[in-house]
Amino acid sequence: MAGPEHSCGVVGVAADCDVVFYMHRALNVIQHRGQESAGISVFSEGKVTTVKNDGLVSEALNEAALAGVSGKVGIGHVRYSTVGSKGVLNAQPFTVEYNGGTLAIAHNGDLTNHRELRAQYLDKGWSFISDSDSEIIIRLIAKYLSEGEDIIKAIRSTMAKIDGAYSLCVLDNDVVYAIRDPYGFRPLCIGKVAGGYMAVSESAAIDSLGGKFVRDVEPGEIVRITKDSLESFPLDKPSQKAHCMFEWIYFARPDSVMDGREVYDVRKQVGIILAKEAPADVDLIMPVPDSGRAHALGYSIGSGIPYEEGFMKNRFVGRTFILPDQKLREQAVSMKMNAIRSTVNGKRILIVDDSIVRGTTLKKLINVLRDAGAKEVHVRIGSPPIIAPCYYGVDMKSRDQFIATKYSVEEIRKIIGADSLAYISLEGMVKALGFPADDLCLACTNGLYPTPIEGEKLRPQKQ
Ligand code: SF4
Numbered sequence: 001m002a003g004p005e006h007s008c009g010v011v012g013v014a015a016d017c018d019v020v021f022y023m024h025r026a027l028n029v030i031q032h033r034g035q036e037s038a039g040i041s042v043f044s045e046g047k048v049t050t051v052k053n054d055g056l057v058s059e060a061l062n063e064a065a066l067a068g069v070s071g072k073v074g075i076g077h078v079r080y081s082t083v084g085s086k087g088v089l090n091a092q093p094f095t096v097e098y099n100g101g102t103l104a105i106a107h108n109g110d111l112t113n114h115r116e117l118r119a120q121y122l123d124k125g126w127s128f129i130s131d132s133d134s135e136i137i138i139r140l141i142a143k144y145l146s147e148g149e150d151i152i153k154a155i156r157s158t159m160a161k162i163d164g165a166y167s168l169c170v171l172d173n174d175v176v177y178a179i180r181d182p183y184g185f186r187p188l189c190i191g192k193v194a195g196g197y198m199a200v201s202e203s204a205a206i207d208s209l210g211g212k213f214v215r216d217v218e219p220g221e222i223v224r225i226t227k228d229s230l231e232s233f234p235l236d237k238p239s240q241k242a243h244c245m246f247e248w249i250y251f252a253r254p255d256s257v258m259d260g261r262e263v264y265d266v267r268k269q270v271g272i273i274l275a276k277e278a279p280a281d282v283d284l285i286m287p288v289p290d291s292g293r294a295h296a297l298g299y300s301i302g303s304g305i306p307y308e309e310g311f312m313k314n315r316f317v318g319r320t321f322i323l324p325d326q327k328l329r330e331q332a333v334s335m336k337m338n339a340i341r342s343t344v345n346g347k348r349i350l351i352v353d354d355s356i357v358r359g360t361t362l363k364k365l366i367n368v369l370r371d372a373g374a375k376e377v378h379v380r381i382g383s384p385p386i387i388a389p390c391y392y393g394v395d396m397k398s399r400d401q402f403i404a405t406k407y408s409v410e411e412i413r414k415i416i417g418a419d420s421l422a423y424i425s426l427e428g429m430v431k432a433l434g435f436p437a438d439d440l441c442l443a444c445t446n447g448l449y450p451t452p453i454e455g456e457k458l459r460p461q462k463q
Pocket residue numbers: 185243244245246247389390391392393394441442443444445
């Protein structure tokens with residue numbers, strides 16, 4: 001709720017039926033991952049048709065836009081811009097023609113060397129139609145294909161050139177490929193659906209189609225998906241993983257399971273640990289809807305203090321974080337939340353949220369509670385302070401935007417107007433996530449990056 005902006009969501013489907021409905025539904029389910037644009041590319045009768053527009057899935061891919069579009073193989077995308085400007089020119093999927101047909105790509109994550117690659121290929125005489133890093137990926141795959149490499153080799157050659165975070169769905173004419181970078185920064189999983197198979201950013205989309213979760217795409221793996229089969233092309237040796245911890249703490253839907261860990265359960269564990277680490281003498285535990293809900297429930301379980309809903313949310317105002325402009329975000333907070341006076345009045349309340357980036361949202365929420373008669377408002381946070389930028393697909397690009405780089409915890413407490421404030425420890429959060437710390441990206445909380453980034457510290461490498 002008070003967290004950072006996200007990047008994108010991807011889907012790819014091959015089935016013995018029209019997949020447009022599948023993709024539309026899946027993109028709706030992962031809409032929280034990006035609300036600026038949506039698009040699909042579908043293969044039918046020897047050609048790829050792409051429809052993409054600004055706006056939510058329901059607007060960008062409405063009945064009129066999809067009229068006459070059908071096919072048994074396709075990929076789709078929802079976008080929040082993190083690299084490249086906004087606008088339909090940067091909307092995905094991107095397509096390119098090569099001497100063997102058409103390629104299309106849907107990308108979640110950010111390349112960390114896209115500027116160098118772009119400069120390098122501009123020097124070689126290439127031109128680009130967008131400023132998105134995803135275009136570089138598809139152009140490189142097309143280049144290697146045109147030079148005679150088969151598709152798997154061409155994808156591997158491209159992976160050898162690009163650095164950073166990428167979960168991809170690639171359409172090569174009538175075949176879908178699901179690809180995950182060797183660190184596994186962003187999620188990507190595979191499901192069995194009626195008549196075929198799909199790959200998608202979050203498993204909740206497979207459930208929504210009545211499908212069955214098969215497995216995650218492994219870091220560094222390429223999976224060829226047809227209506228009848230899955231074919232795996234893994235890395236030669238296991239890679240050093242770096243799953244983005246924020247996927248569990250904040251971004252992903254609670255009903256998604258990623259890399260074997262259910263988001264809801266992780267958030268509940270965070271709350272349980274937080275209750276032990278930072279207890280409080282209060283009457284009620286309340287969530288910041290919706291992303292703080294499971295954290296708050298966990299805190300209630302861990303502390304034995306009752307859990308109550310104290311905010312009423314206007315569901316028809318979008319998640320504040322995803323609005324691209326700070327002023328819009330601030331206005332949206334007041335539009336979104338109202339306190340339930342009978343729950344709040346005269347009570348000592350503890351609210352639990354997933355993270356603090358700027359602090360704006362929490363400050364407003366605390367005001368809402370005090371206006372409704374809360375006697376005390378305490379705050380607990382389900383991630384350590386955010387102190388360093390993300391280069392892997394989350395819109396937290398500069399240290400200036402983080403309240404925790406400028407102020408101490410006590411100063412932040414005063415700024416947001418809370419009676420007490422505490423964050424979960426890094427160790428506590430890692431324990432709740434249930435992975436070895438080495439398998440996680442924790443860079444925005446500890447400043448140690450899994451991959452080399454100019455001007456930043458590299459995390460200790462496993463031998
Ligand atoms: S820096 Fe933070 S937000 Fe970015 S990938 Fe790492 S953990 Fe996720």
